[in-house]
Amino acid sequence: MSKELTLSIIKPDATSRNITGQVNSIIEKSGLKIIAQKRIKLSKETAGKFYEVHRERPFFQDLVSFMVSGPVIVQVLQGENAVALYRKVMGATNPQEAEVGTIRKEFALSIEANSVHGSDSIENAKKEISFFFSETEILED
Ligand code: CMP
Numbered sequence: 001m002s003k004e005l006t007l008s009i010i011k012p013d014a015t016s017r018n019i020t021g022q023v024n025s026i027i028e029k030s031g032l033k034i035i036a037q038k039r040i041k042l043s044k045e046t047a048g049k050f051y052e053v054h055r056e057r058p059f060f061q062d063l064v065s066f067m068v069s070g071p072v073i074v075q076v077l078q079g080e081n082a083v084a085l086y087r088k089v090m091g092a093t094n095p096q097e098a099e100v101g102t103i104r105k106e107f108a109l110s111i112e113a114n115s116v117h118g119s120d121s122i123e124n125a126k127k128e129i130s131f132f133f134s135e136t137e138i139l140e141d
Helices: 012-016 020-029 044-050 060-067 082-090 103-107 122-132
Strands: 003-010 033-040 072-080 116-118
Touching (some): 003 082, 003 122, 020 072, 044 060, 082 122
Antiparallel strands (some): 003 072, 033 072
16 A cells, blocks of 8 residues: 555646635545645646647547636646546546546536646656656655
């Protein structure tokens, strides 16, 4: 039962509605600890690189445009089974399929404006965390 790290992004639809504290409250109530976070504005290039795996998908251009439409908050979350736990806490990608009590059920506006991103595997979590954070910015418990 090792402590894992995962990457979270609070997306522009949530920063623009000033609900990042409410999102963080759900994260903390789940037992996950926010051990690093910063508010940044993504460039098209950075957003495209981050979502490289989706480049050939039909929604790629819209996704990049949305992610640069306002500030985002990038976060490192720590906890037992953090990757799987945070995916449960976020809820399904499509908010219409998300369970009650999840971040996306509570706050997401659409499949695109779905309030949060979370890493989908331990391997990707490592890659995504180092994409946004240097080691000195992460203070593990
Ligand atoms: P996220 O977890 O950030 O990973 C990729 C994102 O693409 C996803 O959340 C959605 O916000 C966005 N997206 C937009 N349209 C779709 C779609 N049809 N299927 C999956 N993801 C989509």
